[in-house]
Amino acid sequence: MISVREANNIILNSTQDFGVEEIPFIKSVGRILKEVITADRDFPPFNRVSMDGICIDFDAFKNGQRDFKVEGIQAAGSEQLSMQNAKNCIEVMTGAVLPNNANTVIRYEDVTIKNGIATINIDLINENQNVHPKGKDGKVGDVLISENKIISAAEIGVLATVGKSLVKVAKLPKVMIVSTGDELVGVDEIPLEHQIRRSNVFTLVSLLERLNISSETAHIIDDKSVLKQKIKRFLKEFDVLLFSGAVSKGKFDFLPEVLEELEVEKRFHKVAQRPGKPFWFGENKDCKVFAFPGNPISTFVNCLAYFYPWYSKSVGLEIEEETAILGEDVSFKPNLEYFLQVKLESKYGHLVAFPIKGNGSGDLASLVKTDAFIQLPNDKTEFKKGEVFSIIRYR
Template sequence: MISVDEALQLVLQHKMNLGTEEVPLLQAVGRVLAQEVTADRDLPPFDRVTMDGIAIKAQSFASGTRSFHIEKIQAAGSPQTALATAENCIEVMTGAMLPANTDAVVPYEVCEIQNQVATVLAAKVTSGQNIHRQGSDSTAGSILVSGGVTVTPAIIGTLASVGMHQAKVYRMPRVAICSTGDELVDVEQTPLPHQIRRSNAYVLAAALQEAKVPVSLCHLPDAPETMQQELAAILPQHEVLLLSGAVSKGKFDFLPQGLEKLGLATVFHKIAQKPGKPMLFGKLPEGKVVFGFPGNPVSTYVCFQLYFWPWLKASLGLKTQPQKAQLAQPISFPPALGYHVPVTLTNENGVLQALPVKTSGSGDLTSLYKADALLSLPADQDEFKAGESFPLTLL
């Protein structure tokens, strides 16, 4: 049995080279960018008017001119015009090019316009006011977005601004999620007194779909030969197997043996932790990987969060920052196991406080939706004081 830290390091050592693909711009949201994005021209590409009003030469105002004859209007989207006389002005609209021979924009709110003459009511006009200067955001050729980041709507806007109708992103692995056990029936069925509905597979599938990972769902019966046959049929179409149940020492836990017959090289089987002690991780031919999670709902979800997500992020080149939170109340846990506690979080003066969620054990699925995170307590302590800080995994 290995430690929590050892298990995570072994998982990360087996990250997958997923390659890249190009997708239409709007399909890139939530994916991991696999390229640098550079400015194809200065941003903004011209001196841009930021308020509706009049464009003038600031020196004319400084010299005592307060009323300016309006020569013309400069609209947004129109070619640049030019001021012919320094004591005159041009009406300008937000987003328009700043007319040549002007260097200040006075908003309508501090102007009075009558008979094509704009009188400035402001006490002061400075050169450059209400102008978004060319290249002040970025210059042509500069890096706007680095690779290895999750594409957000704001990044989509940046890509659109430089004319990228497609984006290069890291390819997501094809994942099969398999529940096990004859006691499980599907969600639309009415369970008999000795049965329960499948839920673990749907929890994992929902999390992966939210991350744009393509998933398939399946269910494996408690019959070794049938289980092996169905796994053999699933493997060619998938690169990752997420298995829930049948990995412990029970009489019907046939998965480890079935996977070995399909070529599994076990990396580890059992972690000194609660929940999720029996977790299995291994490699299959062609570089495929298997995460075998214990069947209890909390165990499945905790192991998924602590080991699969870091593996996926590492495979996608995403960097993660370790986080910690302070325990809000003392906990006693004598077993020499890492203890992953579901917690709710509050922020007190910039410090995250983690309050344990009351739970009845690894089968208490409803406790998961109440939790914000997992607080991981080390195996070499049995008393954990309020105010101590421990590693945090946001859910």
């Protein structure tokens, strides 16, 4: 049995490059950028008026002039005008190009316009005010977004501005999620006394959807030859297989055996953690296999603790550790790393994690009451309120 840290290292050394694809920028939210986005022109691309008002040559104002004949209007989206007389003014709109021969904008609030003459009503004016100068935010060729960034609404705005209607992003892995276990029936079915409905595959589908990965699902009965035949096909067709169940010591837990017969190389089986100890991980040249234990919380936490970082590193995302302050004392004796369910509260800039007692790894409903797992290391048994540990959020 290896430690959580060892398991993580093995998994993070088995990352996979899924390649790059080009997609419409507006579909790219949540995807990982695989090119450098540079400015196609200066930002702003011209001396941009940033207030509605009039523009003047500041020298005229400095020399005491207060009344300015209005020569015309410079609208946003119109070609640049030139002020014909340095003692005149032009009305200018936010977003417009600053007219030639003008350098300073006075907002309408500080001006009276009557009979074609604009009178400035204030005495404090700075040269170049209310003008956003060409190239101030960035020069043509400047890097605006670096590679490997997750695309959010902020990046979408920049992509639109520089005209990237198509954008290169990391391809998504092809994932098959497989449940096993003859006790399982469909969500639409009425289970008999000794049966329960399938739920883990749907939980996994949803956890992958959070990463923008769409997946397929299958259920295989507890029959070794059927299992082998189906997995053989899945190994060829998918980049990743996620299993839930059949990895423990039961008579029908054929999965590790079948995977090894199919020449999927075992990297480890069993991690010193609770819940989720019987986790099996292996790979062949083209496919990674995450075989999670079948208890709902075990499947859930292992997907977050292992598949998530594996995927992030595979697509080039840096993994940022998040920590929280334990909200009450916890005692945990077994020599295992403890993924404890917690409810998070953000208070005065502090993130506090309150443990919620569930009824073990089968208690699916307890996940509804919590937001994250706090990761209590196995080198001690007493964890004090106020101590800080890593957390894995799932909402």
